[in-house]
Amino acid sequence: MSKEAHLKRKLILLLVFGLLVTACGGTAATTTAPATATTAGEAPATTAGGGTETTAAGAGGMEDLIAAAQAEGTLTTIALPRDWCNYGGVIDTFTEKYGLTYNGLAPDAGSADELEAIRANQGSTGPQAPDVVDIGLGFAEPAKEEGLLQPYMVSTWDSIPEDAKDPEGFWYGDYYGVLAFEVNADVVENVPQDWADLLNPEYNGAIALAGDPRVSAQAIAAVTAAGLANGGSLDDVAPGLEFFAQLAEAGNLVPVIAESGTVASGETPITIRWTYNALANRDANADIANIEVVVPASGRYAGVYVQGISAYAPQPNAAKLWMEFLYSDEGQNLWLDGYCHPIRYEDLVANNAVPQEKLDRLPDVEGAVFPTLEQIEAASEAITTQWDSVVGVNVGG
Amino acid sequence: MTSISEVGGNRPPPRSWNWVGIVPFLVFSTAFLLGPAAILLVRSFQANEGGWTLLNYQQLTDPQVLEAYGLSVRISLVTAIIGGVFGFLMAWAVIYGGLPRPFRSLLTTFSGVASNFAGVPLAAAFIFTLGRIGLITALFGFFGVELYQSGFSLYNFWGLSVVYMFFQFPLMVLTITPALEGLKKEWKEASENLGATSWQYWRHVALPVLLPSILGTIILLFGNAFGAHATAYALTGGTLRLATILIGAQISGDVLQNQGLGYAVAMGMVVIMGVSIGIYTILQRRAERWLG
Amino acid sequence: MTVTAAPTAVETPAAVVTPAKAGTGSKVMAWLILLAGIAYFLTPLIATGERAFRAIGGTFSFEAFRRVVSDPEFLRTFGESAINAVLTIFVSLLVIVPTAYWVTLRVPKLRSVIEFITLLPFVIPAVVLVFGLIRMYSRPPLAILSTYGSTRVMLICAYAALSFPYMYRSVDNGLRAINVRTLTEAAQSLGAKWPTIIRRVIFPNLRVALLSGALLTFAIVIGELTIALYMGQHTFGPYMSNLVRNFVAEPAALTVLSFAMTWAAMGIISYLARRQPSSKPKKAV
Numbered sequence: 001m002s003k004e005a006h007l008k009r010k011l012i013l014l015l016v017f018g019l020l021v022t023a024c025g026g027t028a029a030t031t032t033a034p035a036t037a038t039t040a041g042e043a044p045a046t047t048a049g050g051g052t053e054t055t056a057a058g059a060g061g062m063e064d065l066i067a068a069a070q071a072e073g074t075l076t077t078i079a080l081p082r083d084w085c086n087y088g089g090v091i092d093t094f095t096e097k098y099g100l101t102y103n104g105l106a107p108d109a110g111s112a113d114e115l116e117a118i119r120a121n122q123g124s125t126g127p128q129a130p131d132v133v134d135i136g137l138g139f140a141e142p143a144k145e146e147g148l149l150q151p152y153m154v155s156t157w158d159s160i161p162e163d164a165k166d167p168e169g170f171w172y173g174d175y176y177g178v179l180a181f182e183v184n185a186d187v188v189e190n191v192p193q194d195w196a197d198l199l200n201p202e203y204n205g206a207i208a209l210a211g212d213p214r215v216s217a218q219a220i221a222a223v224t225a226a227g228l229a230n231g232g233s234l235d236d237v238a239p240g241l242e243f244f245a246q247l248a249e250a251g252n253l254v255p256v257i258a259e260s261g262t263v264a265s266g267e268t269p270i271t272i273r274w275t276y277n278a279l280a281n282r283d284a285n286a287d288i289a290n291i292e293v294v295v296p297a298s299g300r301y302a303g304v305y306v307q308g309i310s311a312y313a314p315q316p317n318a319a320k321l322w323m324e325f326l327y328s329d330e331g332q333n334l335w336l337d338g339y340c341h342p343i344r345y346e347d348l349v350a351n352n353a354v355p356q357e358k359l360d361r362l363p364d365v366e367g368a369v370f371p372t373l374e375q376i377e378a379a380s381e382a383i384t385t386q387w388d389s390v391v392g393v394n395v396g397g
Numbered sequence: 398m399t400s401i402s403e404v405g406g407n408r409p410p411p412r413s414w415n416w417v418g419i420v421p422f423l424v425f426s427t428a429f430l431l432g433p434a435a436i437l438l439v440r441s442f443q444a445n446e447g448g449w450t451l452l453n454y455q456q457l458t459d460p461q462v463l464e465a466y467g468l469s470v471r472i473s474l475v476t477a478i479i480g481g482v483f484g485f486l487m488a489w490a491v492i493y494g495g496l497p498r499p500f501r502s503l504l505t506t507f508s509g510v511a512s513n514f515a516g517v518p519l520a521a522a523f524i525f526t527l528g529r530i531g532l533i534t535a536l537f538g539f540f541g542v543e544l545y546q547s548g549f550s551l552y553n554f555w556g557l558s559v560v561y562m563f564f565q566f567p568l569m570v571l572t573i574t575p576a577l578e579g580l581k582k583e584w585k586e587a588s589e590n591l592g593a594t595s596w597q598y599w600r601h602v603a604l605p606v607l608l609p610s611i612l613g614t615i616i617l618l619f620g621n622a623f624g625a626h627a628t629a630y631a632l633t634g635g636t637l638r639l640a641t642i643l644i645g646a647q648i649s650g651d652v653l654q655n656q657g658l659g660y661a662v663a664m665g666m667v668v669i670m671g672v673s674i675g676i677y678t679i680l681q682r683r684a685e686r687w688l689g
Numbered sequence: 690m691t692v693t694a695a696p697t698a699v700e701t702p703a704a705v706v707t708p709a710k711a712g713t714g715s716k717v718m719a720w721l722i723l724l725a726g727i728a729y730f731l732t733p734l735i736a737t738g739e740r741a742f743r744a745i746g747g748t749f750s751f752e753a754f755r756r757v758v759s760d761p762e763f764l765r766t767f768g769e770s771a772i773n774a775v776l777t778i779f780v781s782l783l784v785i786v787p788t789a790y791w792v793t794l795r796v797p798k799l800r801s802v803i804e805f806i807t808l809l810p811f812v813i814p815a816v817v818l819v820f821g822l823i824r825m826y827s828r829p830p831l832a833i834l835s836t837y838g839s840t841r842v843m844l845i846c847a848y849a850a851l852s853f854p855y856m857y858r859s860v861d862n863g864l865r866a867i868n869v870r871t872l873t874e875a876a877q878s879l880g881a882k883w884p885t886i887i888r889r890v891i892f893p894n895l896r897v898a899l900l901s902g903a904l905l906t907f908a909i910v911i912g913e914l915t916i917a918l919y920m921g922q923h924t925f926g927p928y929m930s931n932l933v934r935n936f937v938a939e940p941a942a943l944t945v946l947s948f949a950m951t952w953a954a955m956g957i958i959s960y961l962a963r964r965q966p967s968s969k970p971k972k973a974v
Contacts, residue, residue, distance in 0.1 A: 076921070106918040107931065112656070113649050113816065117919060120820040124827030126834040128921040205529060205545070212634055215646040255552055257634030261940060267528060388461070388638075418791035419799065425784050426806050429850040433821025434813045486722045494719025504726075506955040509904030510948055511730065512855075513912050517930075518944040522733035525740050525941070532736040563733070566726070571905055572858050575898035579866020595712055610862040616808070617858045624811030627914075641814070649816055666812040671805055678801045 054151045054169055062155075062324065066098060068317035074101040075318040078117055078130040079109040083260075083280050085175055086338025093334060094325050100318055103127055111135040111217070118148045118310045131313040132322055134174065136217045138376045140306045144170040149308040152320055154327040159347035163372070164304060171308045174326065175340035177274035178302050178365040179218075179225045180295045182281065184269040187289075192270065194297040195229040195243065204251050208258035208268035210277070213244075213391075214384045221303050222272040223387075224371070224379050229299025234375045237382050241390040248391050264289045274303060275363055279339040293363065300368035304343070329353045341365070437667070441660035453661035462643065462662060466669065469623055469640040472554065476561040477618035483562075484569020484618075485611065492577050505574070508567030515564050516627030523560045523632070527551045552633050560632060561625065565618050572617060576610035608684040616677045620670060640666055734948065741941035753942035762928055763943075767911075767950060770925035773845055774910035778903045780849040781856045785902070789860040790891055793869050807853040815915035822847055823919070840920050848910050855905040863898025864891075900962045904955050911951055 069075075075094075082088030095102045105128065106113065114133040121129035135143065143149050144166060151169035164173030181198075183191045188206060192198050198207060211219035227233070227240025247253040256262070258271035264285035273281075275295065282291040307326065309319045325331045332342035336358050348354050371379070444450040456462060491501045514522075526533050527544075528551055534544050550556055580603055588598040604611075626641035640662060647659025741753050757763055792800050810818075822843060826834045834840050872894070876886045892899070914926035925947070932943055 103921060105921050109918075110649050113919075116816070116820050117823075120823040121827055122824075123829070123832065124823065124834055126827075126840055126921070127837050128823060128834065128840060128919060129827075208634070212636075212646065215649075255634055255636035257630075266530060267524065415791075415795040416799065418795060419788050419803065422784055422788040422803070422806075425846075426850065426853075429822070429846045430806070430809060430813070430818075430853075432825050433818050434809070436821045436824065437813065437817055483722075483726075487726050490719035490722040490726075493715070494722070495716040496719050496723060500723065502956075502959055505900070505904070506952055506959050507730070509908055509955040509959075510951045512905055513908035514948065516912075516914070518737075518940070518947075519733075521940065522737045522944065525736035526733045532739060533732065563730070566729075568855075568905070571901040572855070572862060574901055575859060575863035575895070576866050578897050579863070595715055610865055613804075613858055613861060616804075617854055620808045620811035620854060626814070644814055645816075648814065660817075663812065663814060663817065667809070670808055670812050674801055674805050674808065678804075 054153055065317060065321055065324065069315070069321040070099060072100075072315040072318045074103055074127075074315055075322055076103040076105065076127060076129060076131045076315065077134075077322075078105040078132075079107060079111075079114050079134060080104055081107040083284060084338070085276050085335050085340035086280070089337055090326070090331060090334045093330070094322065097325070098321060100321075105130060110215075111139045115139060115143055115146075115148055118143075118312060119146075121310075122312050124312075125314040129312065129314050130310055131315050131319040133308050133310065135306055135308065136376075137173070137304050137306055137373055138217070138380060140166065140171040140308070141373060143308060148311055150311045150313070150316070152309050152323060154323050156327045156344060156347075159344050160327070161343065161346070163370075164343055171306045172327075173304045173343040174307045175276075175335050175342050176302050176304045176370070177276045177340055178295055178300050178363070178368045179221055179272055180275045180278050180293050180363065182263055182271050182273050182278035183292045183294065184263050184266050185290045185292045187266040187269040191292050191294060193294055195226050195299050198252060198270070199246060199250060201250065201252075203270060205254055206268070207247060207252050207270045208254050208256045208262070210258045210271050210273045212257065213387045217303070217380075218273060220380050220383045221301055223383050225272075225296075225299045225301035227299070228301060228369065229296065234369060234371045235378065237379045241383065241386055245391045253391075260285065263291065275365070276339040279363070295363050295365060300365060302365070302368040302370045304370065333358070336362075339363075437660050437663050440657060441664045443657045443660075445655050445657060450657070453655070453657040454664075456655075456658050457661055457665050461638070462640075462665075465638050465640045465643045465662070466665065468554070468638060469666075470669065472558060472561065472639070473619045473622035476558055476565045476622045477615050479558075480562055480565030480618050480622075481569050481611065481615045484566045485573055487566065488570045488573050488577055492574070504570060508570045511567040512564050512571060515625065517631040519560060519563055519628055520631035523551060523556075523563075527556070527559075552636070554637065557629055557632055557637060560628060561622055565622065568618055568621060569614055572614045573607075573610060576607055576614075580606065605684075609681055612677060612681055612684060616673060619673060623666070623670065734945070737941050738945050741945050754946065757932075757942045757946055763946075766923060766925040766928040767947070769923065770911050771907075771954060773841070773848065773924065774907045776845050777848040777852060777910050778906045780845060781852045781902070781906055782899065784849065785853065785856045785860055786892065786895065786899075787887055789857055789864055790869065790887060793861070793864050794873060804857070807857040810851045810854055816919070818847065819916040819919045822916075834920075837921070841922060844916060844920055844922055847916055848906075848913065851913070852902070852906040852909055855909070856902040859898045859902040859905070860895060863895040866898075867894045896962065900959060903958055903962070907954065907958065908951065911947075911954075 080087045080091070082091070091102055091104070094100070105117070109117070111133075114130065114135055117128075117130050118133065133143075133149075149170045151166075153169040154172075157165075157169070157172075160172055166172065181192055185191055188203070190197075190200075190202065192200070192203065197203075209219045209222055210216070213219040213223055223240040223244060224232075224234065224237050225240070226243040227237045230239040230243050232239035244253060254268065256268055258268035258273075260277075260281040262268040263271055263281060266289065275293065278291070278293040282293055285291060307323065309316065309323065313319045326335075327344065329348060332344050332348055333354065335342045336345075336354065339362065341362070342348065349359070441453055442449050442451070444452060487504065490496060491504045523531075525531055528534065529545055531551075537544050551560075584602055584606075585598055588602055593601070624641060626639070626645060629637055629639050630642055630645070644659045644662050644666075647662070648656055742751070788803065792803050823834065825831060826843060834843060869891075872890050873886055876890045881889070912926055912929075913924070914930055917924045917926050918930075929943055929947065932940065
């Protein structure tokens with residue numbers, strides 16, 4: 001009897017001990033620099049403490065901002081994959097420069113999830129509350145209207161193009177790319193150069209979109225871009241849907257979602273992605289496959305992403321410092337390394353702030369068109385609702 | 398055996414307080430399951446622009462949504478039944494089939510791992526096997542049979558079903574094992590003494606006894622497939638419009654959709670689950686009645 | 690009449706339950722079934738393995754595996770997840786076993802309600818659950834998600850809830866296989882109170898069921914992704930997903946390795962479950 005009672009007691013102690021250990025200790029956050037205690041609770045829980053200034057100048061200059069950020073100690077981001085626009089390089093440089101700990105949540109999160117994370121974490125100071133978001137243009141206004149963002153104008157605010165930012169400073173474009181064909185040249189002999197080429201029978205079973213057009217901004221952009229090359233416009237996406245219907249019927253389009261891995265392995269040798277994703281993949285998988293990236297001759301479509309600071313950011317000063325960094329020449333150049341066109345591109349080039357060899361690495365995107373918010377919304381609406389009926393790959397069993 | 402209606406010996410059970418025993422469960426469920434999920438109910442009545450609406454529920458009758466529900470229910474039923482049957486057979490084989498003993502624990506531990514082998518790795522594994530450039534596809538091609546030309550495809554309903562089996566079989570094996578185990582050997586001996594064959598024993602003694610457990614496990618498999626999302630998405634890229642994928646598209650997409658609709662569809666799934674449990678409970682009572 | 694009605698031998702129960710002669714017909718069928726099962730399960734794994742071995746440079750090599758194993762994060766995250774898993778199993782057992790027992794014995798009318806609740810995790814999308822949890826526990830007076838550690842406890846409780854369908858069904862099947870009422874009556878007539886009954890009569894007889902439930906729970910926790918991601922937890926799921934995002938080589942090797950490691954962990958749990966000194970009387974009363 002006592003032996004068994006002892007066992008039971010031991011098990012309970014073990015359980016309690018285990019719970020205590022996990023509650024109090026936590027494990028080292030090893031994706032970041034040597035982890036100090038991740039209790040961000042030292043900073044005041046709301047934005048009331050030192051977070052209402054909307055410009056760096058207002059906050060007492062860069063030095064004060066840096067000091068305040070370092071006092072907070074951590075920056076929490078969401079949906080920033082390291083291989084997207086060289087965010088890896090950006091993050092590493094930032095953390096090294098300012099000594100902050102970096103906490104990156106859910107790299108694969110979509111824009112809707114990012115906003116949900118802000119919503120749900122109202123009032124929370126824990127490591128799961130994001131400070132900043134990087135969302136698609138279509139989400140910017142709704143986020144602002146819902147009060148999820150707080151305004152901030154970086155010191156280089158004026159050099160950001162007017163139509164790529166909110167006049168009150170709640171959101172601001174960060175980078176853009178153009179849709180290109182990402183082709184596994186080991187599998188595909190004749191690399192397509194334009195949209196019309198994709199209809200070629202030699203590409204049977206070879207083309208896949210990099211997202212579900214009913215859900216993914218990148219895929220919707222692809223449909224619109226195809227439309228541009230086939231007589232459509234930013235306001236009329238019907239030709240784009242038609243084009244994909246033809247692709248599907250010819251059997252060239254397969255109902256699989258392409259991504260870096262599937263292109264490199266040859267499973268989906270042709271896909272349509274933003275230049276920066278395609279080029280980054282080309283470099284990353286150079287030892288596995290020979291990937292070529294081709295910006296189509298016609299139908300060049302540019303997509304802008306947007307930055308914002310969460311209205312409930314637990315570390316608002318760190319967030320502001322991050323923004324200052326991203327929009328500094330240094331930050332913008334790091335994005336350039338990731339093949340993204342930073343939003344201040346024109347300004348940088350005009351001031352010779354970009355080394356020539358970087359300019360040379362960029363693909364030619366002349367003639368790319370930038371849709372407005374309204375056009376994106378209209379296109380999304382049309383494509384998400386009509387994809388099934390117009391293109392509809394029949395997979396019923 | 399003593400009468401099953403007697404409980405607790407001499408003390409009359411304080412009837413009205415019996416439910417107190419499940420309070421811990423209710424508290425825990427509310428704290429970590431029902432509470433967080435309450436948002437499902439609330440938001441299903443909200444419109445995109447704010448404010449309350451019944452429109453989302455109205456949209457549940459759209460052919461698109463109904464088709465999604467139908468597809469989900471179909472694949473869940475198919476994989477639950479086939480998974481149940483073959484899983485049962487496998488469990489039987491290692492427990493009663495006269496196989497070498499190590500196979501029993503091998504199957505148990507393997508089933509443990511395989512039961513949750515899902516999502517991207519599972520889809521990838523099957524793509525490597527039966528995809529366009531997969532191992533088996535290539536093998537067939539070696540012998541002159543071009544699978545994909547002849548209409549076969551991994552990326553449809555039946556392909557997905559085959560993939561689902563990978564975690565349905567093990568789930569059945571692990572969950573039905575305690576029940577199989579519990580078959581009293583006296584019953585087998587008694588039936589043998591009465592001259593029954595093995596098959597008769599199973600048909601008239603063992604299976605009826607096991608029926609409640611089998612039913613219970615099949616509803617588990619049903620729920621498991623019903624709620625599956627990652628595997629289907631990874632395999633078909635969202636082209637196979639299951640209810641879960643529809644929900645994901647509305648709630649988590651990269652494009653602003655109608656989130657309220659997503660939540661309404663999810664509530665619909667809750668209702669379907671409830672109905673399934675209702676049907677299962679009726680079947681269960683019948684099964685238990687046979688046991689007397 | 691034994692107090693413990695289920696096969697209680699400490700060695701593999703199969704030895705006790707297998708009828709003296711499994712007829713040849715049965716044996717043949719058993720082998721066929723086993724072989725069919727092996728063929729079905731092993732083929733995708735072999736295909737994955739093949740991909741892992743020839744991933745880098747197209748020739749047979751261990752390179753992909755080496756890359757994965759040489760990352761210290763691989764073991765660290767697996768370890769963190771494994772600890773989470775074990776704690777989850779404990780919590781789940783503590784909640785489910787008494788509940789299932791009580792439902793079977795005292796409130797069978799509530800069975801469908803309980804079963805419905807246990808099946809809810811299937812129809813609640815993970816993102817909804819995680820954001821719901823964050824939402825609920827971020828505001829005062831329940832604002833407890835302020836550190837990595839406290840969030841981890843929340844994670845474990847959420848995982849326990851996720852394990853309910855599997856744990857409940859296993860335990861329920863186990864309970865059906867033993868004559869719960871008789872055991873309870875006998876124990877009560879010996880003067881035992883409820884906690885003792887649950888501890889010393891029910892738990893030991895549910896050995897196989899608890900093992901099944903534990904293995905299923907372990908698997909869920911090891912691979913769980915969505916909740917861990919949004920809770921900012923550095924566990925195995927997010928680690929794997931991060932790797933899979935980018936390169937072709939590692940995912941296949943990662944799959945094979947994590948499969949093998951999880952299988953080993955299952956083996957350990959299974960072994961420990963059998964080894965535990967039997968606490969119930971072995972002799973017939």
